[in-house]
Amino acid sequence: MDSVIAIAGGIFAVLGIVLILTGGLGVMRLPDFYTRMHAAGVTETLAAFFIVVALMLEVGWGIGFFKLLFIMLFVLITSPTASHALAKAARHGRLRAHGDDPEAGSS
Amino acid sequence: MRSLLTLITVLVVFWVSNSGMFKPLLLCLGVASIALTAWLTWRLGILGGGKRPISMVRLPRYFAWLAIQVVQSNIDVVRRVWTGRAAISPTVARVPLPALSDAGKVIYANSITLTPGTVAMDVDAPGGTLLVHALSRDGIADLESGEMARRVQGLER
Numbered sequence: 097m098d099s100v101i102a103i104a105g106g107i108f109a110v111l112g113i114v115l116i117l118t119g120g121l122g123v124m125r126l127p128d129f130y131t132r133m134h135a136a137g138v139t140e141t142l143a144a145f146f147i148v149v150a151l152m153l154e155v156g157w158g159i160g161f162f163k164l165l166f167i168m169l170f171v172l173i174t175s176p177t178a179s180h181a182l183a184k185a186a187r188h189g190r191l192r193a194h195g196d197d198p199e200a201g202s203s
Numbered sequence: 204m205r206s207l208l209t210l211i212t213v214l215v216v217f218w219v220s221n222s223g224m225f226k227p228l229l230l231c232l233g234v235a236s237i238a239l240t241a242w243l244t245w246r247l248g249i250l251g252g253g254k255r256p257i258s259m260v261r262l263p264r265y266f267a268w269l270a271i272q273v274v275q276s277n278i279d280v281v282r283r284v285w286t287g288r289a290a291i292s293p294t295v296a297r298v299p300l301p302a303l304s305d306a307g308k309v310i311y312a313n314s315i316t317l318t319p320g321t322v323a324m325d326v327d328a329p330g331g332t333l334l335v336h337a338l339s340r341d342g343i344a345d346l347e348s349g350e351m352a353r354r355v356q357g358l359e360r
Contacts, residue, residue: 115277115281118281118284118285119284121284121285122280122284125284125287126284126288126291126338127288127291127293128293130293130322130336131291131293131338133322133336134280134319134320134321134322134338135280135284135319137280137316137317137318137319137320137322138277138280138281138284138319141273141277141317141318141319142273142274142277142319159220159221159223162220162221163221166221172317173313175317176313176314176316176317177313177316179316179322180312180313180316180322180323180324183316183322183323183324183336184324184325187324187325187334193293193295193336194293195291195292195293195294195295
């Protein structure tokens with residue numbers, strides 16, 4: 097049973113790492129600020145979820161489990177708020193978006 | 204006053220359940236940070252007046268639906284990142300903002316930003332619209348289909 101949990105934890109950790117790498121690749125590869133933010137979105141949602149689940153399987157039932165649950169909850173609430181603040185600031189600073197932008201600079 | 208007491212109670216339970224230690228120093232730190240948080244919340248004037256516009260009963264169902272959307276859009280963005288520039292069509296668009304309470308707007312805009320591929324840039328844009336940046340035109344089309352907006356509206360009493 098213990099080894100099953102350890103293997104499942106390992107699988108989740110690897111999935112999380114792959115997604116974090118993808119997020120990092122996207123941040124470097126995509127053309128502008130706004131599109132790069134979407135790549136970072138992968139790191140802060142599903143990648144964070146996989147890493148936290150892997151850690152939960154590692155620490156087992158107890159106070160650590162609930163702390164991880166809280167961390168997940170707070171990441172899911174604060175990261176979109178931070179992304180929105182960044183996007184709004186960039187828009188406010190009239191940073192042009194690459195691609196289809198019918199009202200560039202008007203807001 | 205009642206909502207301030209509720210807030211303090213929740214914070215005390217949260218602190219104790221997270222620290223699990225009862226040394227005098229840590230308890231003093233707990234009292235200090237809870238007092239600071241309560242004072243800041245009171246000063247900001249954001250304590251609820253007792254009326255909650257969002258149904259707590261229907262929230263889990265929405266979160267379950269949102270979790271599926273987040274997973275799907277993660278897969279979509281991962282695919283586009285690995286494919287490269289040919290797979291993306293960055294778009295800025297205004298999508299309609301349905302009639303919602305402030306809490307509903309927060310949930311709607313945060314849900315849009317939480318799903319990778321779309322970010323809400325301005326909420327109370329002129330004309331009651333939501334300014335959204337999407338990694339691809341499909342992301343805007345999904346929002347314009349209005350399913351998420353309908354589900355958030357369904358949360359309100």
